Amino acid sequence: MEGQNNTKDEAKSCLKPQVAVVVVPFPAQGHLNQLLHLSNLITSYGLPVHYAGSASHNRQAKLRLHGWDSQSSSKVHFHDFQLPPYSSPPPNPDPSIQFPAHLQPLFDTSLHLRQPVNQLLHQLSTNFRRIIVIHDCLMASVVQDVKLIPNAEAYAFIPISAFTSFFNSWDRIPDKPFQLDSDIPKCIPSTDGCSTQEIANFIANQRKCLGFESGRLYNTSMVIEGRYIELLKKLSKKSEIKHFAVGPLNPVEIENKSEKQQHMCLKWLDKQMKDSVIYVSFGSTTTMTDEQIMELATGLEKSEQKFIWVLRRADIGDVFKGGEDRKPQLPEGYEERMEDRGMVVREWAPQLEILAHPSIGGYMSHCGWNSCMESISIGVPMAAWPMHSDQPKNAILVTEVLRIGTLVRDWTQHAELVMSTTIENALRRLMASKEGEEMRKRAAELGDVVRASVAKGGASRLEIDSFISYITRC
Structure with missing residues (x-):
């Protein structure tokens, strides 16, 4: 070189x-x-x-x-x-x-x-x-x-x-x-x-x-x-x-902030067991239909896995200008039912700090390259749910080449609604199966290698x- x-x-x-x-x-x-x-x-x-x-x-x-x-x-x-x-x-x-x-x-x-x-x-x-x-x-x-x-x-x-x-x-x-x-x-x-x-x-x-x-x-x-x-x-x-x-x-290497500076979700994560929480976020350019949000909410609930879900609409051209601010709707009483098991974040979240938290055991992601690199470098396995652009190919890199994740859905069905049962199965596979544990081990080992690089x-x-x-x- x-x-x-x-x-x-x-x-x-x-x-x-x-x-x-x-x-x-x-x-x-x-x-x-x-x-x-x-x-x-x-x-x-x-x-x-x-x-x-x-x-x-x-x-x-x-x-x-x-x-x-x-x-x-x-x-x-x-x-x-x-x-x-x-x-x-x-x-x-x-x-x-x-x-x-x-x-x-x-x-x-x-x-x-x-x-x-x-x-x-x-x-x-x-x-x-x-x-x-x-x-x-x-x-x-x-x-x-x-x-x-x-x-x-x-x-x-x-x-x-x-x-x-x-x-x-x-x-x-x-x-x-x-x-x-x-x-x-x-x-x-x-x-x-x-x-x-x-x-x-x-x-x-x-x-x-x-x-x-x-x-x-x-x-x-x-x-x-x-x-x-x-x-x-x-x-x-x-x-x-x-x-x-x-x-x-x-x-x-992500430094821990003082308690006063910490985002509320990090304080919640401090109370959870190691590798027990799935982080769910689909980036800044994804907007799901109301129907798909309902299926995801149901899948998370049925999976019985702890979660942090960043639920936002996609960015508009100028994020500092006003405009339609229609909050994504969840099933009635959902956040109250999930209070002890999950947290819904409706604002910009400190993704690097979340992924680096010991309680995070997996990441359900759109597979944007920023998110992939952050997850890989920190050593977190992924449930890959690509939405557009480069994401479908990134998902194959994560799941088939690096073998540190599982596909939520195949791209050939990209226009179809992802049902709650499919989401539930993907979450259980990543977070509560021997296969998922092997992915987590490979992800941690790759993270060590990347950090050494x-x-x-x-x-x-x-x-x-x-x-x-x-x-x-x-």
Whole structure:
């Protein structure tokens, strides 16, 4: 690995005042979060980081960040740009396509950041010997002018798993350039129902703008997905593009907060037995139908498992603006009946702290990549219930490749209602069976390996050290 012998301290001392990093996130929670984690990580090497996004989404990213001390993000320079007005409709739960189509106006409007970002890059380029632009791959058109700045380099950030990224690319190639090993999963979920045509067109247009980048960064670790990173390198048309697996980006050692600072659900977890609680959360872009919520509530009740259930509607384009605030409805008297066995949280929850709590024994998840990496790095097995986007392929990675989880439903039935009996069976399998206990053991062992990878000399630390050494090279 190029530069892997450079230590973190050496990277800090090598021309650090002469290199500035500009981070350009895509304005959806899972993307904002990963790149703010990365920004904090890079500042720990003494490099200045400029986080360039809309004012409201920068605020959202800072407000929802967990796992870092308050001083970390204070070292990041936030550039709060204004977006033109855009519609911010409420989510429309659709059982056939659960992709958050209501966010499309935001995604389209975010492309207007091209001009202010370009101005920022030109301004910084006069003050630093080299400008490093790390952009979400879905913001490629916003930063495309970087190729016109002589002392700037771009690095595309891949916010999904290497497994999903590889198969997304593989599926687009009609004449396969090589054969895959026989033990690589063959039944990869189709993209049917994963997204709308509008977002598919948006992604295709961003992909057309790629090609100017010097490298790609992945929020994954070689100890998790090294095989698929190597396949992506093999598939790349440009051998000079560098690939860095710098994850997990989320902190892996979560400090306990004082009782006054603790979220109420953590106080409740303190009273529960080890590995006895299932955490249920479907991320920031999922809205279930009322009927599906009722089935889930019934499944949780019938399973007789203790639970923390984060029950929220999906984010709207600007989470700080008003709008429809219709709370998801539960069966009458449900929360009173479940008072001793479960807790329903209707607000943003500190997911990292919840997953790291000793009482958590499993996670029922939509399998967004943020959530997968957090669960994997902490060592919590998953009940995989994918909803859209990259989630169906991530679910296969978790259940078939890493073998640290169980599928709640097969993607071929994605448009169908998931019945309470199916949910009950999945919960019992994960939380109260020998099979689930084996998953929990494998998850804990993988978590240990992943946490070791970010320590000095570990695979992920070497990757980020190598990246920092490369961008600060003389």
